[in-house]
Amino acid sequence: MVEHDLLEVCAIEQMSDLSAWGWDAYHKEMESGGDTIMLVARTDLAFHQNEIAGFIVARIIADEVHVNNVAVRPDFRGQRLGSTLLRRALEQGRLKGANVARLEVRAGNQAAQRLYERCGFEVDGRRKNYYREPTEDALLMSSRLTSAIR
Ligand SMILES: CC(C)(COP(=O)(O)OP(=O)(O)OC[C@H]1O[C@@H](n2cnc3c(N)ncnc32)[C@H](O)[C@@H]1OP(=O)(O)O)[C@@H](O)C(=O)NCCC(=O)NCCS
Numbered sequence: 001m002v003e004h005d006l007l008e009v010c011a012i013e014q015m016s017d018l019s020a021w022g023w024d025a026y027h028k029e030m031e032s033g034g035d036t037i038m039l040v041a042r043t044d045l046a047f048h049q050n051e052i053a054g055f056i057v058a059r060i061i062a063d064e065v066h067v068n069n070v071a072v073r074p075d076f077r078g079q080r081l082g083s084t085l086l087r088r089a090l091e092q093g094r095l096k097g098a099n100v101a102r103l104e105v106r107a108g109n110q111a112a113q114r115l116y117e118r119c120g121f122e123v124d125g126r127r128k129n130y131y132r133e134p135t136e137d138a139l140l141m142s143s144r145l146t147s148a149i150r
Pocket of ligand 1 (some may be wrong): 078080081082105112
């Protein structure tokens with residue numbers, strides 16, 4: 001992900017019911033140094049003109065990868081883009097020395113939970129009323145990053 005991508009990233013964020021970071025927050029994250037992992041998936045179909053189909057934002061804190069946001073444009077969901085973005089981000093984290101990945105997810109977000117489970121995450125906690133608008137519990141999920149991620 002580069003600065004030029006951020007308008008498209010924010011548009012996908014808005015289509016995806018995520019807690020909105022917005023342009024400034026993504027830009028700040030991008031400028032913040034080497035411990036951030038920000039990737040986009042691009043369409044390669046001629047009629048889509050190489051648009052961004054999805055993105056992931058994660059950060060390495062000590063020996064952990066924290067996955068903050070992952071989203072795929074609604075018309076490109078179900079084609080493994082989410083899984084590919086997540087696996088690439090985890091692999092980058094592992095290569096930079098992280099040995100565990102963590103994230104929070106809305107308890108009602110089944111699609112995201114399936115994605116995370118497919119990529120090796122397990123639920124290991126719950127935070128009551130963690131999210132707002134609407135109020136909802138967060139499930140805490142983690143995955144050990146012990147060997148090359150495929
Ligand atoms: C979660 C999200 C990123 C998944 O992206 P994707 O590219 O469709 O995911 P994949 O194609 O890699 O699918 C991964 C798994 O998720 C499951 N999945 C995808 N969409 C689903 C849906 N609507 N309902 C249930 N499961 C779903 C898939 O079935 C797949 O598992 P399976 O095929 O083994 O059953 C996408 O749905 C999205 O952008 N959602 C809105 C944003 C969001 O909730 N982000 C996560 C919180 S930050």
